[in-house]
Amino acid sequence: MAFKYSFILLALCIGYCSAQAGLIPIDAPFNADTFCKQISRDGNYPFPNDCSKFASCTGDIATFQSCSADLFYNPASDNCVFQKDVECLHRIAENVCYKAKDSGFGHFTIPRSGTLRQLTLQHKSGFVSCDASNSAAESFWGCGLGFRSVQMATVVTRQNNTLLFPFFALGTDGYYGLARTDFRSRTLTLYNFDGEIQITKGEKIRIWHGEDLVNQGEEGNNSGEHCVDVWAVLKRE
Ligand SMILES: *[C@@H]1O[C@H](CO)[C@@H](O)[C@H](O)[C@H]1NC(C)=O
Numbered sequence: 290m291a292f293k294y295s296f297i298l299l300a301l302c303i304g305y306c307s308a309q310a311g312l313i314p315i316d317a318p319f320n321a322d323t324f325c326k327q328i329s330r331d332g333n334y335p336f337p338n339d340c341s342k343f344a345s346c347t348g349d350i351a352t353f354q355s356c357s358a359d360l361f362y363n364p365a366s367d368n369c370v371f372q373k374d375v376e377c378l379h380r381i382a383e384n385v386c387y388k389a390k391d392s393g394f395g396h397f398t399i400p401r402s403g404t405l406r407q408l409t410l411q412h413k414s415g416f417v418s419c420d421a422s423n424s425a426a427e428s429f430w431g432c433g434l435g436f437r438s439v440q441m442a443t444v445v446t447r448q449n450n451t452l453l454f455p456f457f458a459l460g461t462d463g464y465y466g467l468a469r470t471d472f473r474s475r476t477l478t479l480y481n482f483d484g485e486i487q488i489t490k491g492e493k494i495r496i497w498h499g500e501d502l503v504n505q506g507e508e509g510n511n512s513g514e515h516c517v518d519v520w521a522v523l524k525r526e
């Protein structure tokens with residue numbers, strides 16, 4: 290059973306992750322009665338999963354508005370801009386399930402070519418565990434034992450198993466650490482800091498438990514199956 294503490298890259302996330310704060314929580318229900326109640330301040334907010342729309346909140350009242358054709362709403366400048374000038378978070382796959390052992394990766398298909406800047410995995414159901422005999426080991430993203438934020442092991446690779454996310458090297462045990470996310474967070478957001486991951490329409494991308502990917506014989510105790518929706522910022526060139 291591996292829950293050694295892996296190398297942590299907290300500092301890198303701190304500046305960059307806060308710059309992403311314009312994205313509203315993707316768990317929020319998308320209806321006019323509840324939308325603005327999730328948000329504490331009046332203003333315009335990106336509409337979940339449709340970047341051509343935005344919502345205006347005044348108190349608890351939402352009005353939904355659309356940008357004109359071919360434009361996307363840009364929360365940073367609070368206006369509609371050309372699509373190439375904004376990073377838009379779309380849901381690109383639903384209910385992708387992966388297991389914690391026996392090459393039990395899940396996969397999804399890339400819907401259009403571009404630069405992959407961010408992936409957000411949203412918990413739907415299930416769990417993965419690093420110790421089948423201990424219910425405390427159940428987690429959404431790795432191992433439920435030990436210090437929460439370094440027990441992350443959900444990783445994303447290409448079809449040839451080269452690592453896409455996290456963007457830094459995994460620990461030899463298949464684990465990594467993240468700031469502001471832990472193994473019970475409902476979403477796992479992974480950023481590509483150099484912005485250079487080119488991805489092609491039709492590519493099959495894999496979601497793994499890290500211990501299953503590095504396959505050092507420690508996965509034998511693992512168990513569970515975890516299902517997620519996949520959201521991505523796929524920037525057009
Ligand atoms: C399974 O977990 C138990 C208890 O943590 C441990 O003693 C054992 O070595 C583990 N087995 C494997 C194959 O990892």
Ligand SMILES: *[C@@H]1O[C@H](CO)[C@@H](O)[C@H](O)[C@H]1NC(C)=O
Nearest residue numbers: 447448449450451452487492
């Ligand atoms: C894996 O695939 C990517 C993209 O198709 C390619 O750039 C990379 O060289 C491949 N890596 C290996 C080890 O085959």
